[in-house]
Amino acid sequence: xxxxxxxxxxxxxEHFSLYVTLIIxxxxxxxxxxxxFFSFRNLTAMMYQMPMIGLLAIGMLISELTGGINLSxxxxxxxxxxxxxxxxxxxxxxxxxxxxxxxxxIALVVSCIACMVVGLLNGALTAMLQIPALLxxxxxxxxxxxxxxxxxxxxxxxxxxxxxxxxxxxxxxGIPMSLILFVVIVFITHIILDRTVYGKQLYMTGAxxxxxxxxxxxxxxxxxIEYVLSALFSFFASMVMIGQMNSVxxxxxxxxxxIAVLASFLGGVNPNGGFGKIGGTVIAAIILQVINTGxxxxxxxxxxxxxxxxxxxxxxxFGREFAEKIKKSLERRxxxxxxxxxx
Amino acid sequence: xxxxxxxxxxxxALLGVIIILFSLFVTIRVPQFLxxxxxxxxxxxxxxxxxxxxxxxxVTISGGFDVSFTAIAxxxxxxxxxxxxxxxxxxxxxxFVAFVLxxxxxxxxxxxxxxxxxxxxxxxxxxxxSTQNLFxxxxxxxxxxxxxxxxxxxxxxxxxxxxxxxxxxxxATYGISMVTVLWIVMAILLAVVLKKTVIGRSVYWIGGNxxxxxxxxxxxxxxxLFVYGLTGAIAGVGSLAHVAIVQTVIPNSIVGTxxxxxxxxxxxxxxxxGGKGSVFxxxxxxxxxAIVNNSLxxxxxxxxxxxxxxGAIIVLSIILNAVQERQQKKRIIRVKVDxxxxxxxx
Numbered sequence: 055x056x057x058x059x060x061x062x063x064x065x066x067x068e069h070f071s072l073y074v075t076l077i078i079x080x081x082x083x084x085x086x087x088x089x090x091f092f093s094f095r096n097l098t099a100m101m102y103q104m105p106m107i108g109l110l111a112i113g114m115l116i117s118e119l120t121g122g123i124n125l126s127x128x129x130x131x132x133x134x135x136x137x138x139x140x141x142x143x144x145x146x147x148x149x150x151x152x153x154x155x156x157x158x159x160i161a162l163v164v165s166c167i168a169c170m171v172v173g174l175l176n177g178a179l180t181a182m183l184q185i186p187a188l189l190x191x192x193x194x195x196x197x198x199x200x201x202x203x204x205x206x207x208x209x210x211x212x213x214x215x216x217x218x219x220x221x222x223x224x225x226x227x228g229i230p231m232s233l234i235l236f237v238v239i240v241f242i243t244h245i246i247l248d249r250t251v252y253g254k255q256l257y258m259t260g261a262x263x264x265x266x267x268x269x270x271x272x273x274x275x276x277x278x279i280e281y282v283l284s285a286l287f288s289f290f291a292s293m294v295m296i297g298q299m300n301s302v303x304x305x306x307x308x309x310x311x312x313i314a315v316l317a318s319f320l321g322g323v324n325p326n327g328g329f330g331k332i333g334g335t336v337i338a339a340i341i342l343q344v345i346n347t348g349x350x351x352x353x354x355x356x357x358x359x360x361x362x363x364x365x366x367x368x369x370x371x372f373g374r375e376f377a378e379k380i381k382k383s384l385e386r387r388x389x390x391x392x393x394x395x396x397x
Numbered sequence: 398x399x400x401x402x403x404x405x406x407x408x409x410a411l412l413g414v415i416i417i418l419f420s421l422f423v424t425i426r427v428p429q430f431l432x433x434x435x436x437x438x439x440x441x442x443x444x445x446x447x448x449x450x451x452x453x454x455x456v457t458i459s460g461g462f463d464v465s466f467t468a469i470a471x472x473x474x475x476x477x478x479x480x481x482x483x484x485x486x487x488x489x490x491x492x493f494v495a496f497v498l499x500x501x502x503x504x505x506x507x508x509x510x511x512x513x514x515x516x517x518x519x520x521x522x523x524x525x526x527s528t529q530n531l532f533x534x535x536x537x538x539x540x541x542x543x544x545x546x547x548x549x550x551x552x553x554x555x556x557x558x559x560x561x562x563x564x565x566x567x568x569a570t571y572g573i574s575m576v577t578v579l580w581i582v583m584a585i586l587l588a589v590v591l592k593k594t595v596i597g598r599s600v601y602w603i604g605g606n607x608x609x610x611x612x613x614x615x616x617x618x619x620x621x622l623f624v625y626g627l628t629g630a631i632a633g634v635g636s637l638a639h640v641a642i643v644q645t646v647i648p649n650s651i652v653g654t655x656x657x658x659x660x661x662x663x664x665x666x667x668x669x670x671g672g673k674g675s676v677f678x679x680x681x682x683x684x685x686x687a688i689v690n691n692s693l694x695x696x697x698x699x700x701x702x703x704x705x706x707x708g709a710i711i712v713l714s715i716i717l718n719a720v721q722e723r724q725q726k727k728r729i730i731r732v733k734v735d736x737x738x739x740x741x742x743x
Contacts, residue, residue, distance in 0.1 A: 183719035183720070183723075184719060185716070189669050190712075192711065193708055193711035194712065195656075195708070197711075200703070200704025200708050208701065312530060316527075325523060357534045357538050361534025363530050363534075364534060367523060367524070367526075368524075368528070371519060371524075
């Protein structure tokens with residue numbers, strides 16, 4: 055009886071289909087790749103890499119909660135990395151690798167503020183002037199990309215101090231630091247979105263902005279804060295990125311904009327706003343990481359992987375439509391006897 | 398004075414003034430900017446973008462969004478040239494056949510977009526980002542990134558042939574290239590279709606208010622297929638102009654430019670939420686970007702700055718757009734109030 059209950063609860067979980075997808079994808083990649091996919095080394099590699107997709111996906115999710123989108127996530131992360139490098143270079147007179155903890159800390163704080171300013175700009179233009187977020191972030195994306203390109207002149211800047219790369223490659227008790235960082239951030243974001251007044255206001259604004267305004271919610275403020283939060287994820291992503299690449303460049307991880315959209319979409323966010331949970335996005339990010347690693351291990355053509363990303367969105371759309379049809383027909387079947395009884 | 402201000406509120410006039418002022422500024426610094434030779438080159442260099450912009454304009458007016466047109470252009474360019482060289486089609490190959498091929502391939506891929514977007518009722522950006530990756534990825538895998546160096550000779554005149562020719566000091570001829578002529582002819586055709594035909598007006602209607610348009614009896618599925626199919630076909634034609642200019646098929650030379658095309662269309666006054674936009678406006682938008690790009694080169698500013706300028710222009714123009722729309726809304730409300738007062742007085 056009790057086990058039955060547990061099964062029922064798992065089945066009723068809103069992310070049930072995602073868990074199933076994760077297991078299927080994991081097994082599928084395992085079958086395709088053989089035992090090396092299940093090896094400890096591969097598992098750790100995935101744990102190192104997943105936070106990058108995860109952070110960007112959550113940044114995207116937050117911006118999508120009010121029906122927007124944040125295309126500038128990755129270019130802001132790159133710009134942020136370049137900014138940190140330039141700050142450290144100024145602090146240490148050119149020898150970036152020798153920067154000590156205090157200097158790194160100041161650089162991080164300054165660049166974090168810079169990220170928030172960009173988020174503020176995105177949010178202000180979206181909320182106050184009612185410009186579609188797609189356009190605003192497209193503009194800031196191009197602008198930031200250009201600025202990074204102007205500063206780096208297209209070169210790769212490398213040689214960061216160890217205390218900064220620690221966030222990307224370090225371990226604590228054998229667990230990758232990037233994963234710890236990710237888990238902590240996910241936890242905090244979860245609390246903000248699900249347990250605070252602001253979170254409720256955010257979902258309300260996304261679901262029905264007019265109703266939210268009549269309920270005395272300052273929707274402009276909510277959206278501005280939303281984009282600042284979203285931009286903060288660029289900051290975290292850039293910290294992980296600096297560590298893992300030990301370098302910065304104007305256009306690292308450009309394809310991850312798509313993957314972030316994909317992850318949030320897969321995780322059940324409604325692109326028109328109002329719905330989308332962080333749990334779903336995290337599982338979706340894990341799914342995409344499994345696919346990414348699996349395809350890489352198969353030594354597929356990288357452009358084949360590009361094509362796969364596109365195909366997955368379309369297939370997921372078909373799958374969702376199919377699932378909804380089944381759900382509706384089941385509900386109809388359930389509803390019928392009741393109707394007959396009523397007659 | 399008020400009349401002048403009213404005209405300036407029209408996006409086309411505003412852009413025209415900006416272009417003239419900017420050109421004057423550049424001409425003072427670099428006199429060779431305002432020569433027939435340079436200007437005809439500017440027109441040639443932005444012809445491909447201009448043709449793409451026509452397709453993007455249609456999608457934008459309809460309230461949709463398309464980032465996959467570059468991938469469509471890439472695929473139709475590669476596939477069409479490959480077919481013309483390697484298959485029986487090559488035996489009857491001429492410029493007309495090439496046009497038919499790119500239009501068919503581009504149109505088919507566009508229809509696929511339209512079908513998906515109409516079927517799933519998902520935001521067009523999600524669908525077109527995914528189809529962009531799908532088309533481009535599959536093409537790259539199939540062609541292994543190989544370049545095609547020799548394109549059929551009958552495509553050359555499309556960029557080599559010029560009208561209003563003149564000879565420069567060092568003996569080279571210059572003039573308005575055929576690709577520019579192609580661009581302008583297509584622009585005029587599209588303007589006529591959008592303004593004078595039922596299906597063209599319907600594009601504005603579904604962009605302005607999709608629900609109302611559907612209730613009036615417009616077939617939304619047909620419109621989605623028309624809009625995205627047309628964009629695909631136009632992208633195909635653009636790719637032919639591109640290959641005529643570049644004279645080589647490079648499988649990654651178009652993908653990645655989509656944002657600058659979209660930016661030009663938005664700068665030209667098209668509203669991203671749909672229902673608004675004109676061919677002439679987007680023509681001027683493309684021209685402004687091309688002139689900025691050209692003058693950066695003439696003023697010997699590093700090309701790294703190009704993205705910064707592009708981004709700044711996008712941000713400024715959307716702010717301008719928003720402020721303009723806001724003022725118009727205010728004015729409409731005021732007019733309504735005035736009418737009511739008159740009614741009371743009578």
